[in-house]
Amino acid sequence: MPCSCRSADLLSNGSSRAPSTDEDSLDSSPDSGEKRKTLERKESYNYCECVLEREESVAGPPGFQTRKVRDEKMVFGIDKVLSGIVKYHQTVRGGMLEQFKRVRDNPVPSVLMFTCMDSRMIPSRFTQSDVGEMFIVRNAGVLIPHYKYYGKEATITTEPGALELACVINTVQDIIVCGHSDCKAMNLLQSLKAENTPEDTDFAHSPLRSWLMRYGGDSWVQFEKMLQSKKNRLVFMEGNHAYEAVIDAKNEFNMADKFSQVSTLHQLENITSYPFMQRLVDSGLVRLHAMWFDIYTGSIFYFNKPHKTFIEITEKNWDEFLNEKDREALKKQQIFGLRNLVI
Numbered sequence: 392m393p394c395s396c397r398s399a400d401l402l403s404n405g406s407s408r409a410p411s412t413d414e415d416s417l418d419s420s421p422d423s424g425e426k427r428k429t430l431e432r433k434e435s436y437n438y439c440e441c442v443l444e445r446e447e448s449v450a451g452p453p454g455f456q457t458r459k460v461r462d463e464k465m466v467f468g469i470d471k472v473l474s475g476i477v478k479y480h481q482t483v484r485g486g487m488l489e490q491f492k493r494v495r496d497n498p499v500p501s502v503l504m505f506t507c508m509d510s511r512m513i514p515s516r517f518t519q520s521d522v523g524e525m526f527i528v529r530n531a532g533v534l535i536p537h538y539k540y541y542g543k544e545a546t547i548t549t550e551p552g553a554l555e556l557a558c559v560i561n562t563v564q565d566i567i568v569c570g571h572s573d574c575k576a577m578n579l580l581q582s583l584k585a586e587n588t589p590e591d592t593d594f595a596h597s598p599l600r601s602w603l604m605r606y607g608g609d610s611w612v613q614f615e616k617m618l619q620s621k622k623n624r625l626v627f628m629e630g631n632h633a634y635e636a637v638i639d640a641k642n643e644f645n646m647a648d649k650f651s652q653v654s655t656l657h658q659l660e661n662i663t664s665y666p667f668m669q670r671l672v673d674s675g676l677v678r679l680h681a682m683w684f685d686i687y688t689g690s691i692f693y694f695n696k697p698h699k700t701f702i703e704i705t706e707k708n709w710d711e712f713l714n715e716k717d718r719e720a721l722k723k724q725q726i727f728g729l730r731n732l733v734i
């Protein structure tokens with residue numbers, strides 16, 4: 392059974408110490424009573440493969456008689472962050488100073504990525520992007536509220552502001568929406584929908600559920616259409632242009648991941664629901680892309696419109712995703728600075 396705690400990740404990047412052995416613990420126990428307690432604790436370790444998280448018995452009502460405890464020698468939370476900053480000082484900071492100087496007065500980010508706040512997603516690492524290259528907006532489930540919600544009932548959210556900052560104030564030309572497998576937020580939305588939770592449920596106690604139900608509801612509608620379609624076919628709109636998608640054509644992923652892929656594509660529709668974004672996209676000055684990250688294999692997929700499906704990005708195919716029309720639009724933008732005319 393795979394380990395559910397994060398210790399394996401921490402160990403794999405060398406930032407933490409290995410768990411102590413039985414002998415270590417016994418040696419450090421000052422008296423026999425302490426040794427017995429240590430032994431009892433060790434016996435209650437759960438079956439987490441990396442043995443860095445254990446369950447301890449505590450006094451409490453039924454159902455609350457154990458608690459999870461992490462190994463004392465592990466570095467977590469703010470300790471992990473502070474020690475990471477020291478490591479950054481010692482290793483990459485020097486090299487980054489030159490890059491900071493280069494982009495200080497004239498940063499020209501050319502990509503805006505929307506992705507999930509999931510701790511397993513590290514976009515700057517898996518895209519190998521550098522200082523000044525990419526705006527990144529992260530939220531629970533990768534949702535970009537549709538224009539119909541804009542300005543109503545104090546629901547102005549970060550995402551449309553980010554579109555304006557990136558594409559109007561700056562000259563970002565590519566927007567990527569990147570979903571991922573095993574998305575806890577999407578899984579929660581799916582379970583709320585599967586339980587037929589009413590749209591008008593008051594989630595005052597749960598901002599996360601409110602967020603997902605309000606801004607993810609349209610993704611669910613699309614997903615239900617997919618379930619009723621033949622061969623998982625759907626039609627999405629990008630501004631005034633419709634295109635077809637076949638979700639998980641090889642049937643490799645479970646339903647929750649299919650839903651995540653549908654939602655990822657649906658966010659592109661939401662981006663062009665903003666009039667200023669529709670003009671930029673229609674004029675070819677901004678291009679929209681959907682990607683999807685499989686966190687269990689590390690594979691990254693790109694939605695390819697001619698093939699109507701997500702295709703894994705590899706060394707052999709990565710440069711086929713940019714077509715001639717895109718290249719021409721890009722060239723025009725660089726030469727004539729057409730963006731101000733369009734907006």
Ligand SMILES: [Zn+2]
Nearest residue numbers: 507509574575
């Ligand atoms: Zn997620």
